[in-house]
Amino acid sequence: MPSFQPLPGFVDLLPEDAARMRHLEETARTLFERCGYREIRPPLVEDAALFERTSGATSDIVQKQMFSIPSRDDAGAFVLRPEGTPGVFRAYLEAGYAKTNPFQKFFYLGPMFRYERPQKGRQRQFHQIGIEAIGSPDPHLDAEIVYLGYRFYEAVGLRQVTVLLNSIGCAACRPAYLQTLRNALTASLDTLCALCRDRFGRNVLRILDCKNAPCTQAVAQAPRIADSLCDDCRSHDRAFRIALKAGLPISEAPRLVRGLDYYTRTVFEYHHPGLGARSAVGAGGRYDGLGERLGGSAIPAVGFAIGVEATLLALEAEGKLPEPGGAGGIFVVYVDRDCRTDAYRLTEGLRNAGVTADLDHMGRSLKSQMKAADARGAHEIWILGPDEISAGTVKIKRLSDGSEKTLPVVEAISHASRAPADAPR
Template identity: 40%
Template sequence: MSFQIPRGTQDILPGEVEKWQFIENTARELCNRYQYKEIRTPIFEHTELFSRGVGESTDIVQKEMYTFQDRKGRSITLRPEGTASTVRAFVEKKLYANAAQPTKLYYIGPMFRYERPQTGRYRQFVQFGIEALGSNDPGIDAEVISLAMSLYQTLGLKSLKLVINSLGDAESRKAHREALIAHFEPSIGEFCSDCQNRLQQNPLRILDCKKDREHALMETAPSILDYLNEDSIQYFNKVQTYLSANGIEFEVDARLVRGLDYYNHTAFEIMSNAEGFGAITTLCGGGRYNGLAQEIGGPETPGIGFALSIERLLSALDAEGIELPINSSIDCYVVTMGEEAKDRAVSLLFEMRAAGLLAEKDYENKKLKAQFKAADRHQAKYVAVLGDDELARNVIAVKDMETGNQEEVQINQLIDYLRGRS
């Protein structure tokens, strides 16, 4: 019986996984600069966390979650995103009590959604995200957006478009909600069943509907920007001022929404304009939220964050033809001739690795020529040739694969010799 990988998942093999490692290391280094600390949460949580933390009316909760019962009948869900788990840990572990605030966290890990697989979109995908909890300062909004943009730019992406919007405070959103209901209600029967359910529950999410995006009422829907009160306008202006001061270009799009009730003020998306990237251009989405910590049992805590898919980031790099600077070379490949030399190479290889050198040898009893070919495949900087004759003289022949120069060195001096040339 043969087995195949489940639909919507992928094997990331050597040769490709190095790209993932490079991206993840770049993200970690960037977070360290911005003073975001890593958090690791369980891959599964109690289902209610996501029902409350992501939203009952969202497609994620209604259609996409992997939910099952454990042996004691408890409803468990594989995490579909990272924010709810991060905020749950923030509340449960009382991180809000720390003297230093805001609490700045990041995560990298697999998420799970049952949706139609397509290019750059999988049922198991890896998400990188950050959350800054505990500050109402618009400067932290600009910082979060700047970090996201910096990651993409550091990796070489150029065809980027940043879109921002304000959802206003609670007062502004209430006024906008009433205007949306009045706008859509007379013709709501022309919309999909999801939108009909959303009209009273969460009318803002109608604006995010993919089925009815071409409906004429979408174009004429009331803009949240027309309902912002003075405080919300000042907040949004501050965010824009900070972004401009950082040299970050952006567009304001009043139709960009975040559909959950606890989202407020800043919302943003980063998109790829690269030719051939695909119909779904969004690389990253984020926004400010109040009330999420309170919704899951904690104190009222402001927060802002973003999340991005590593898979879509890789697709964007491919679309722009960007090759990541992956170094697959090794320091030395040991070639042996004769049984005694082969035996000595085992301990020699261990000594080289213990000294921090990247080293390899043949384990298939290949001929001399084939061993040199293997050294080429490993992109070895040096090849150390050890035969029984060299072993008897306690020397080893070292060939520089770039220049072709070769010289003999004492075996016990090989490590220092290679270190001096690395």
């Protein structure tokens, strides 16, 4: 057993894992850029207060899930970002977009950190890919984003994703609903789980989300938030649904709420049946309240985040995990050790000509070199032995059909650089 392992909840992404993750990231990048979203990279470390102000001091993220870093001069706590939205929004404000060019579409990707007990699909360092459209209240934007998220899952190969939708109102109508909800739940307050009894005063809305039987029962009787929406929220929701592309596998989720405080109106989650109880592969919503929480003016915005690890699990469940392809390219093989330097020079010549090329560095037998070439998925083996070296040639073997030919080295290199053998597949 090695002396050092990754810390609990942290994992080494080996090349095969990194390739899978990169595949998702590149799919997202292509898709999002096509829709006008530009990549933004806020820092991984922010002032703890940023998340306390935005996510809500009562949210679990803030209460117990943040990784804090003591600052040297005791100026306050720093934290590893537990989610992407606040940092993106802070960057938007900091850059002055609100004044110069208020409507901006961003995407971001990278690691997030939460101090949770690790389990399947949940790590302390996990990865998200998210988008944020800041500056517009347009319900068509909600539709664009919900659809875009779905398109991402579709593009990576998932076929069983469903979209859960709800509206949770705004600062104008939600307080009245919260009161209605409290009134409705008062009678059954004693039957609620301990956590929900606590939530009753602190964050009633979250009771809707509770999975404990007594709470779901109590909640089933309670009035729906959809019936308490103000006119503005109602018309926003209506326009959003009209705009939303038909054919999306949508489920109404009248009790869907979010764990973070800044959401308003549209909320949604993407679910996958292959993940069990914790079936979300991504989620998001509108957060018109975030700008004010950061001390600015009200700036409407909407976005979502994709859980990368959850998405990979879903792909695995559908049997669609992409198998990382071989390195391709050319593997240069030396017949005996005296040819190693020539083989090395030939390899460098190929690389300098823009061709993917490699060779053995373990002093292995010819046969083993051939095996290694095959194992790594090379397309051609270039064999260099005393005969070839004295003739200034190289023997080229195609792995696909085993055919061989001998060419002068110079000619072979220029041919390879024109018609690269490392073309995909």
